[in-house]
Amino acid sequence: MSSLQIKVYKKNLDHTYCLGASNLLELFRSDKLNFLQKIIISSKADNGFGISEILHNCKKYNIEVVHNDFLVRKLSLKENTYVVGVVRKFFTQLESYASHIVLVNPSNMGNLGGVMRTQLAFGCRNLAIIKPAADHFDPKVINASKGAIFHLNIQHFDSLQEYYEKFLESRRFFTFYLHDSTDIRFVDFGTNNLSEKEVFQLSNSYVFGNESSGLSQLDANLGCRVKIPQFDDIDSLNLHVSVGIALWEVLRRSKNISQT
Template identity: 35%
Template sequence: MLEKLKRYNKKSRYSYSFGAFPTIELLRYKSQNAVKVLISSKFNNREVVEEIKRICDLNKIEVATDDKTISRISNKENDYVIGVFEKYTDHIEGANPHVVLVNPSDSGNVGTIIRSSLGFGIKNIAIIEPAVDIYHPNVVRSSMGALFRVRIEKFDSFGKYCKMYKNHKKILFMLDGAKTMEEIRLDKDELYSLVFGNESSGLDSSCKKYGEAVFIQHQDTIDSLNLSIAASIGIYYFTR
């Protein structure tokens, strides 16, 4: 029997997808981890409700109209659909390109980068700890459910990641990078990792020994780009 649901806690066995679209993504791509869907009595999109119930019926997932529980676990008044899912462990694939996030601390940035990665075709993401909790509902929400369509694996250090994936060419995005993205040459089918640092501190200079440091050219009217914007630009460029 499912325990009484409370506001999200990192130590909890379960997390939540807030919103109809992220919840449908959960049901479509991680139905084996979905345990329940809560629907508000105020939600009147019959087509969406029918789709949710159809998928849940196929996978024997409970659906309930439960305003009280929704109010208890949600931070917003307009969360009319909530998916409850059991946290899971994934492993990235060695035969495909990677996005690597070193010590990311902002859940919104991480969710946006996950969504951009999926949108541009990279479905393997390494997270170097310490880092934001990838199963926090804010990450799920900002990824618009893309979290459920990619593989994410956590590593204790960037060095350990590099040791495990020696054949991936490491492209390090740094403000003091020696090359522009245009100067990096990748052979056809060459494996690569696009590496991005923390929002405030970036990548440590010691990371340079693992790969080539690049920078994204922009006008001098700004000093830097937001992490999620820089990552989206970099991912787009190398997946064209």
């Protein structure tokens, strides 16, 4: 691939771009390394954070390194990005016997990447995305995920119904609403006697609606309706924060949490 063929990201490309050293180091730490096609590096990279580790890894794993200031600038979102990874798109499958975050029609790239980051921080490694949805391979999403995308199992479905039918057996569904639902503090997720490592091994699905429209009332029939209580002063909690609080509420009840 000559450097001239490298185009600004579009959804229909078979590859995406991982921007910046810290996101790239997450890729090196993951099992997705074989999807890294090449590294493009700017002369401004110098001895910046992570650069020597990245160059060392490229040598070790025989990954091509292209020096091209113009290309780095063209592909970057921010001025201070000095290294870009060209990553072939990869597809993963959800684990059947584990907890899933289910995002129905997430439309905001920052939220989508942010949810990935937060679920990984809490050890919940499976994400179902119900289409239509923001393109999860967009470099903006990868960037917002802080590289968490390389550590998760992510699978797309055409409808919540399709997901539901596929994973129906022995799985409990919790659907998040703003109103007319059980206060999350009084919901039994079945996790209270589990250890921190086991909490997200349970076959629970935590289902969140679109940023603007939420879940439909029909979706409520799938399982237990849950709400995070809040005052009525403003719109509502942001999607990313709602997922964070929900996961925390599940995790905090476990028997023991690592003293990191």
